[in-house]
Amino acid sequence: MAPSAIPTQDVDLTAANIQVKEATQPTKPSSNGTTPAPLDASKLIYNLTKDPRPVPGEEVANASDQTICTDHMLTATWSASEGWGAPEIKPYGPLSLMPTASVLHYATECFEGLKAYRGYDGKLRVFRPDCNCARMHMSAGRISLPLFEPAELEKLIIALLGVDGPRWLPKNEPGRYLYIRPTLIGTQSQLGVQAPREALLYIIVTYMPRLDSPPGGMRLHTSPEDMVRAWVGGFGYAKVGANYGPSLAATSEARTRGYHQILWLYGKDGECTEAGASNFFVVWKRRDGKTELITAPLDDKLILDGVTRRSILELARERLSDELEVTERKYTIDEVIEADAEGRLVESFAAGTAYFVCPVSAIHHRGKDINIPMGPEGTPNVITSKIKTWVGDIMYGNVDHPWGVVIPERE
Amino acid sequence: MAPSAIPTQDVDLTAANIQVKEATQPTKPSSNGTTPAPLDASKLIYNLTKDPRPVPGEEVANASDQTICTDHMLTATWSASEGWGAPEIKPYGPLSLMPTASVLHYATECFEGLKAYRGYDGKLRVFRPDCNCARMHMSAGRISLPLFEPAELEKLIIALLGVDGPRWLPKNEPGRYLYIRPTLIGTQSQLGVQAPREALLYIIVTYMPRLDSPPGGMRLHTSPEDMVRAWVGGFGYAKVGANYGPSLAATSEARTRGYHQILWLYGKDGECTEAGASNFFVVWKRRDGKTELITAPLDDKLILDGVTRRSILELARERLSDELEVTERKYTIDEVIEADAEGRLVESFAAGTAYFVCPVSAIHHRGKDINIPMGPEGTPNVITSKIKTWVGDIMYGNVDHPWGVVIPERE
Numbered sequence: 070m071a072p073s074a075i076p077t078q079d080v081d082l083t084a085a086n087i088q089v090k091e092a093t094q095p096t097k098p099s100s101n102g103t104t105p106a107p108l109d110a111s112k113l114i115y116n117l118t119k120d121p122r123p124v125p126g127e128e129v130a131n132a133s134d135q136t137i138c139t140d141h142m143l144t145a146t147w148s149a150s151e152g153w154g155a156p157e158i159k160p161y162g163p164l165s166l167m168p169t170a171s172v173l174h175y176a177t178e179c180f181e182g183l184k185a186y187r188g189y190d191g192k193l194r195v196f197r198p199d200c201n202c203a204r205m206h207m208s209a210g211r212i213s214l215p216l217f218e219p220a221e222l223e224k225l226i227i228a229l230l231g232v233d234g235p236r237w238l239p240k241n242e243p244g245r246y247l248y249i250r251p252t253l254i255g256t257q258s259q260l261g262v263q264a265p266r267e268a269l270l271y272i273i274v275t276y277m278p279r280l281d282s283p284p285g286g287m288r289l290h291t292s293p294e295d296m297v298r299a300w301v302g303g304f305g306y307a308k309v310g311a312n313y314g315p316s317l318a319a320t321s322e323a324r325t326r327g328y329h330q331i332l333w334l335y336g337k338d339g340e341c342t343e344a345g346a347s348n349f350f351v352v353w354k355r356r357d358g359k360t361e362l363i364t365a366p367l368d369d370k371l372i373l374d375g376v377t378r379r380s381i382l383e384l385a386r387e388r389l390s391d392e393l394e395v396t397e398r399k400y401t402i403d404e405v406i407e408a409d410a411e412g413r414l415v416e417s418f419a420a421g422t423a424y425f426v427c428p429v430s431a432i433h434h435r436g437k438d439i440n441i442p443m444g445p446e447g448t449p450n451v452i453t454s455k456i457k458t459w460v461g462d463i464m465y466g467n468v469d470h471p472w473g474v475v476i477p478e479r480e
Numbered sequence: 481m482a483p484s485a486i487p488t489q490d491v492d493l494t495a496a497n498i499q500v501k502e503a504t505q506p507t508k509p510s511s512n513g514t515t516p517a518p519l520d521a522s523k524l525i526y527n528l529t530k531d532p533r534p535v536p537g538e539e540v541a542n543a544s545d546q547t548i549c550t551d552h553m554l555t556a557t558w559s560a561s562e563g564w565g566a567p568e569i570k571p572y573g574p575l576s577l578m579p580t581a582s583v584l585h586y587a588t589e590c591f592e593g594l595k596a597y598r599g600y601d602g603k604l605r606v607f608r609p610d611c612n613c614a615r616m617h618m619s620a621g622r623i624s625l626p627l628f629e630p631a632e633l634e635k636l637i638i639a640l641l642g643v644d645g646p647r648w649l650p651k652n653e654p655g656r657y658l659y660i661r662p663t664l665i666g667t668q669s670q671l672g673v674q675a676p677r678e679a680l681l682y683i684i685v686t687y688m689p690r691l692d693s694p695p696g697g698m699r700l701h702t703s704p705e706d707m708v709r710a711w712v713g714g715f716g717y718a719k720v721g722a723n724y725g726p727s728l729a730a731t732s733e734a735r736t737r738g739y740h741q742i743l744w745l746y747g748k749d750g751e752c753t754e755a756g757a758s759n760f761f762v763v764w765k766r767r768d769g770k771t772e773l774i775t776a777p778l779d780d781k782l783i784l785d786g787v788t789r790r791s792i793l794e795l796a797r798e799r800l801s802d803e804l805e806v807t808e809r810k811y812t813i814d815e816v817i818e819a820d821a822e823g824r825l826v827e828s829f830a831a832g833t834a835y836f837v838c839p840v841s842a843i844h845h846r847g848k849d850i851n852i853p854m855g856p857e858g859t860p861n862v863i864t865s866k867i868k869t870w871v872g873d874i875m876y877g878n879v880d881h882p883w884g885v886v887i888p889e890r891e
Contacts, residue, residue: 082701082704082730082733082734082737083704083705083706083707084704084706084707084729084730087704087729087730087733134668134670134677135578135580135668135669136580136669136670136671136672138580142579161579163576163577163578163579164576164577164578164584165574165575165576166574166575166577167546167574167575168549168553168572168574168575168663168682168684169546169547169549169661169684169686172583172584172721173575173583173663173665173721174591174661174663174721174724175721175724175725175728176587176589176720176721176722176724176725176726177725177728178584178585178587178725180585210729211726211729212725212726212728212729213728213729213732248671250580250671252579252584252585254584255725257545257546258546258547259545259546259547260547260659260661260686261547262724262727262728262731262756262757262834263728263731263732264728264729264731264732266545271579273580275580275671293493293494293495294494295494295495295496295713296494296495296713297711297712297713297714300708300711300713300714301708302707302708302711303708303711303714303726304726309587309725309726310585310587310721310722310725311587311721311722311723311725312722313586313587313673314586314587314588314589314623314720314721314722315587315623315714315715315720315722317586317588317623317624317673317674317675318495318621318622318623318624319493319495319498320673320675321624321674321675322493323493326493345673423673
């Protein structure tokens with residue numbers, strides 16, 4: 070068959086092209102001819118609680134095996150025919166789902182995680198929420214959930230924080246934070262294996278105890294030789310539930326052995342990818358004598374494009390270029406072991422929203438222990454400390470920076 | 481380091497060993513020293529509806545975009561400290577879940593699908609429910625959900641069908657069926673990425689319109705070159721939600737192009753694995769002149785160990801050994817294309833609980849159309865027909881066979 074005789078569609082069915090098609094089609098035309106409504110933050114309805122709950126202290130929050138949420142949540146329903154309904158801020162409470170709901174069977178779910186920080190200047194900030202909202206849009210497309218304009222999601226997050234921020238993050242307690250979890254789930258009551266035609270977006274704000282690095286640093290165990298977290302052609306780059314549940318068995322087992330997280334290796338050479346659900350960084354001296362900050366690349370879509378990861382790379386390139394080179398490339402556990410054996414390992418850390426910038430003190434790999442230099446008395450080492458301070462200063466308003474977005478609060 | 485100095489734990493952290501550990505530990509010892517209760521069908525509580533709903537006709541069921549369920553569902557809660565609560569049969573209705581529930585974020589969910597058949601002898605049967613219950617036990621372990629004795633789950637399925645079978649599958653309408661969906665979800669209200677310490681098992685029974693093969697046979701489109709359904713070291717063999725949501729984008733796209741399902745290929749050679757969510761079979765003449773029924777193997781854990789697949793292989797080996805060889809091995813799309821070019825393609829079908837045994841008439845692969853012989857007027861071809869008849873005869877009680885388990889009905 071001559072190439073010209075190949076129908077265009079044949080060369081088109083690729084993941085990349087499906088994604089482009091999704092991304093450029095924020096509201097799919099409905100079968101009934103009407104245009105479904107886009108997500109619209111200007112339609113937001115406030116239905117505030119008359120019965121606000123007491124804000125727990127850290128001890129209470131630490132002792133609970135349930136996540137404590139603030140007084141309100143934001144919800145917006147979607148259907149294929151009508152599009153997005155008006156978003157609503159309402160009292161926090163349970164969701165009612167039919168037992169046949171798509172999300173409970175087919176993992177049609179994606180989420181984001183970001184924090185709101187009470188600054189040392191008394192202001193409330195979120196860190197680069199545009200990045201999270203753009204990523205949630207991408208994740209939604211990958212898992213066949215409805216799309217939306219990322220900027221509208223950002224407005225909704227800010228509106229919800231404006232309501233619950235003042236009471237749950239008091240101005241006189243700078244340095245505290247709340248964790249925000251935008252979530253999108255397929256709600257259609259339909260067991261057919263198909264993209265759901267009904268969905269629910271919700272945003273909850275949770276009160277987290279101050280989660281600091283484990284004393285003495287994070288200890289990692291490399292992943293089981295016969296277990297893979299994500300794979301080329303899969304969905305490791307998307308924040309979808311399907312990346313998390315299947316990883317829990319290995320993590321539980323690592324914890325019973327005294328490790329905090331799994332360092333997920335990929336491929337027969339054991340490329341270092343993610344540490345638990347965080348991005349993973351190593352600082353080492355190369356054999357040419359140059360110091361290097363290295364982390365796995367995004368190009369094969371194995372790992373999450375972390376907002377903290379991206380910010381660290383940008384700041385390090387801007388501020389540390391005199392002392393080190395910043396590299397995104399594949400590197401293997403054997404390279405880390407060699408660097409350790411040759412005394413070239415400088416430091417290592419995991420980075421993500423939940424654990425922020427967390428020094429790694431040890432990696433266990435098939436009978437070998439790699440010990441990684443820490444600062445004095447279990448503190449983060451020099452480079453890790455610098456990076457943690459720089460990012461933290463933006464989050465808590467110690468410096469003025471466009472990444473720290475100030476939230477207008479309803480008093 | 482001498483081999484003897486390697487601590488035992490180092491060689492132990494493998495997926496295979498985690499699975500063995502899970503499987504041999506049906507009730508994990510609780511941290512408070514008590515032994516959590518096992519799942520126990522003898523504790524079943526009946527709380528029957530006083531308001532049974534009308535049983536819809538096929539037209540109503542076909543027209544609805546919601547799955548229609550029977551009058552009752554069965555639920556059993558689990559917590560890490562208490563174990564399994566008493567199972568309860570109660571009126572079908574919505575579930576109440578906290579927005580922080582594990583299943584909504586981390587895809588801590590698995591399920592099964594099986595059918596109840598109203599036989600031509602008036603009896604109600606399920607087909608090899610022991611296989612489904614054993615598989616659900618395996619899936620639960622893989623996704624860090626609580627374990628149970630598979631035989632107890634089977635008793636619960638039978639009890640629920642005993643209640644709703646008589647009215648929803650009337651004795652005077654042989655040949656009809658209901659679809660049963662046992663589901664297990666992580667319900668703990670906890671955003672920490674960890675195995676849930678609370679879960680809910682539920683069983684629902686759905687009224688499905690008679691789902692027959694698409695007229696003219698099923699048309700498959702091979703998967704996007706840059707998209708992979710499951711991978712070695714992953715969880716393609718488990719019936720967990722995480723295998724389904726990520727596959728919907730490619731399936732939707734194939735449907736808009738006029739195909740019914742994706743034929744998922746694996747690896748650089750394009751091994752044929754599954755067709756949609758069904759197992760995939762080809763009958764061809766080998767170059768040595770022998771006829772062969774071929775399907776992908778289970779050993780690399782890429783595909784689901786389908787109950788229909790297994791039954792077909794067993795029956796074909798028992799009854800067709802004079803006319804063909806039954807083979808489970810890796811085979812590629814190029815082998816199928818070659819067989820087509822050389823006129824050696826005999827027939828092909830997809831097999832699973834939902835679509836039963838469904839003839840495949842066409843496969844589209846990167847600009848090439850493979851047309852597969854069907855029977856006259858779009859009916860299944862000879863081998864496909866034989867197999868379909870044999871399995872169907874067991875399901876509907878036309879023959880007496882240990883795979884057809886009769887359900888005692890409450891009249």
